[in-house]
Amino acid sequence: MSHSHGHNHSHHHHGDLKGRNLFISILLNIIITVAQVIGGIISGSLSLLSDALHNFSDVLSLIISYVANRLAKQKASNQKTFGYKRAEILAAFVNAATLMVVAVLLIVEAAERFQNPQEIESNLVIWLSFVAILGNGFSVLLLKKDAEANMNMKSAYIHLLTDMMASVAVLIGGLLMKYYQLYWVDSVLTFAIALYLVWMGWDLLKNSTKVLMLFTPDSIPIQRIVDEINSFESVKNTHHVHVWQLNEDEIHLEAHIDFHEDITLSKFDKILKNIEELVFDKYDINHVNIQPEFGKDDAKEVIVQD
Known part of the structure; x- marks a missing residue:
C-alpha cells in the first residue's frame, strides 16, 4: 500500500482568525440576547422576547461552530487517526438541522401573529431591534469571508444573517405600526425570512450529509479518472475505487x-x-492510496461494494 500526501497547509494562521471572529460574535450575541430579554420584559413585547430566543439559538450555534473550529485543530492520535477533522462538518450538519427547526417555528409564529397582530407599543422595541441589527450585522461581516469556503462558518453565518433579517423585520414592523398602524407587515416579513432560511439551510444540510455519508464529491468524475489512470502504459485496469471528502480541505482516493x-x-x-500529480492538478485530490496488484484474483469492477 502506498500512501501519499499532497498537503497544502496554507490556512493555519487563518484558522485562529476564524476562532477569534466566532468568539467576538458569541459575545455580541450574548449581549444582544440579554438586552432583548430585559427590553421584552419591560415593554411587554412578545416579538422582542421571540427575537431574543432566536438570538439565543444563534449563541448556541456559534458555540457549536467555535468548539468544532477548536477541535479541528487538534492533533491526530492512535485512537483518532484523523484527529477531529470532521468536527466542522458535523457542526455544519447540526446547525443546518437547527436552521430548519427555527424556520418552522418562524412560520408558525408568523401565522399566529398574522391572525392576531400584536401592537408594539414602545419605542424600546424599535431601539433594541436597531441594536440587534448593528450587532448581528457586525458579526455577519466578520464571518462573511470564511463562510464562502467553510461549511461550519457558513452555518454560523446563515444563523446570524437570518437573525439580522428578523431584527430588520421587527424594526420595519415597529416603525410601520407606530406611524401607520400597519400590523400585518411584521408577520409577512417573518414568513419571508423563514422561507429564505429553508432555502439556505436545506442546501447546507444536503452538502454536509453528503460529506458525512462519504459520497463522492460532485466535482469528481470517477469514470474519467479511472480512464485516465488506465491509459498509463503499464496499467492493466483500475478497480475497487473509493473517493470521499474527509473535510473541506481533503479529498481522498x-x-x-x-x-x-x-x-x-x-x-x-x-x-x-504520476497518478498523484494527475489527480491533484486536475481534481484537487490530495490523498492517494493505491494498492498495486499483478494477476490477483479479485473483483475488477470500478465500484465494488465491500
Whole structure:
C-alpha cells in the first residue's frame, strides 16, 4: 500500500482568525440576547422576547461552530487517526438541522401573529431591534469571508444573517405600526425570512450529509479518472475505487491497480507519483492510496461494494 500526501497547509494562521471572529460574535450575541430579554420584559413585547430566543439559538450555534473550529485543530492520535477533522462538518450538519427547526417555528409564529397582530407599543422595541441589527450585522461581516469556503462558518453565518433579517423585520414592523398602524407587515416579513432560511439551510444540510455519508464529491468524475489512470502504459485496469471528502480541505482516493507485468516497487513509485500529480492538478485530490496488484484474483469492477 502506498500512501501519499499532497498537503497544502496554507490556512493555519487563518484558522485562529476564524476562532477569534466566532468568539467576538458569541459575545455580541450574548449581549444582544440579554438586552432583548430585559427590553421584552419591560415593554411587554412578545416579538422582542421571540427575537431574543432566536438570538439565543444563534449563541448556541456559534458555540457549536467555535468548539468544532477548536477541535479541528487538534492533533491526530492512535485512537483518532484523523484527529477531529470532521468536527466542522458535523457542526455544519447540526446547525443546518437547527436552521430548519427555527424556520418552522418562524412560520408558525408568523401565522399566529398574522391572525392576531400584536401592537408594539414602545419605542424600546424599535431601539433594541436597531441594536440587534448593528450587532448581528457586525458579526455577519466578520464571518462573511470564511463562510464562502467553510461549511461550519457558513452555518454560523446563515444563523446570524437570518437573525439580522428578523431584527430588520421587527424594526420595519415597529416603525410601520407606530406611524401607520400597519400590523400585518411584521408577520409577512417573518414568513419571508423563514422561507429564505429553508432555502439556505436545506442546501447546507444536503452538502454536509453528503460529506458525512462519504459520497463522492460532485466535482469528481470517477469514470474519467479511472480512464485516465488506465491509459498509463503499464496499467492493466483500475478497480475497487473509493473517493470521499474527509473535510473541506481533503479529498481522498483509494483504488486497486492491476498491472500488465510484475513490476518493481521503484517502477511502481514512479507511476504512483504520476497518478498523484494527475489527480491533484486536475481534481484537487490530495490523498492517494493505491494498492498495486499483478494477476490477483479479485473483483475488477470500478465500484465494488465491500
